Amino acid sequence: MDAADSSEKTRLQAYLAHCGVASRRASEQIILDGRVAVNGQTVTELGTKVGEGDKVTVDGKPVHLESRKCYVLLNKPAGFVCSASDEKGRQVAADLLRDSYKERLYNVGRLDMYSKGMILFTNDGDFAAKLSHPSSQIEKEYIVETSQDVSPETAALLEHGVRVDNVFYKCVRCEVLKPRKIKIILIEGKNREIRKMLESQNIGTRSLVRVRIGNVNLDDLRPGEHRDLTEKEIKGLLQLCKKIIATRIRNA
Structure with missing residues (x-):
């Protein structure tokens, strides 16, 4: 990996998030677990940066930056777990989206296996990080x-x-x-x-x-069904995060 011109390089965890692998925080753990390689070498340092010419793999599979950002609402049925995969062989909620999206989507937040209803999926790491941060309090x-x-x-x-x-x-x-x-x-x-x-x-x-x-409702979406969030819903969620954080700062 060429260390020159690091200004055009991106931190590895941010790169993985923009590739739709997982949220930035979850990507950090994936790196620490030794599952990521850059140009054929396993990397476990969170400060590692990658650029356009670097080849990045996760669990041996190449990952690439995705040009389209997806924001999806799924009505999760009971019996599905919210994780990228499950070692116990249980059904994974993300599998309900695979026929409709070629992008790698990951869940923002969780519902336990026996709970039902709204779960958001995205491949936008910044969006996921803002909604998942404890200070958002949505x-x-x-x-x-x-x-x-x-x-x-x-x-x-x-x-x-x-x-x-x-x-x-x-x-x-x-x-x-x-x-x-x-x-x-x-x-x-x-x-x-x-x-x-x-x-x-x-x-x-x-x-x-x-x-x-937040501002997004399940409405009449049936179990197992999904839909894209509207631009208004996406902006509304991000505005809620900013509003709550600003209020906390004023009251501190």
Whole structure:
């Protein structure tokens, strides 16, 4: 790899993100795991830079910059995992998009295997990084059907926050729609957060569906179906990130 003219070179993790391999943060881990080679040599240094003439491979397969940026909304059915591949042989959500997109798309955020609803996919590393950054705090709305009644008092408790296994969980809002149906809004999205909060109150989860991310709604998209985000939706999500970060700075 020629080290000259490094001003035209790009950090390897950013290059992988722009190739649609994974988000920038996930690409860093892929590099650290020794899965990336540049010009035939395995690279594990995150500061490595690559240019136009360099050959980059991931798991032995060449990757290339993609000219078209994709922003996709998928209504994930239950039973699919949100990862590039699964060592246990489970169905991967990204496989539902492969017939429609030749680009390598990766999920922005996650839903656990048993949860359903909105998941975003992209090959734009900058877009994914902004939405995934903890400071973005974009609202995510869920409709949850439970195995036991949820009282207004329990809903208020979840808004106040509960501690489970020394981890603090708190929702922005919990609204009881029916005795066994609630709407929950989160801005964090810790692993299995809603299920753990409910389980702490001895309430089981029968169905969990994410119906909104920021300004984007699931609407009438059926399970397994997908659509491209509109320009308005893409700009709206990015504007939400900027607005929230600016508010946090003013209030600091």
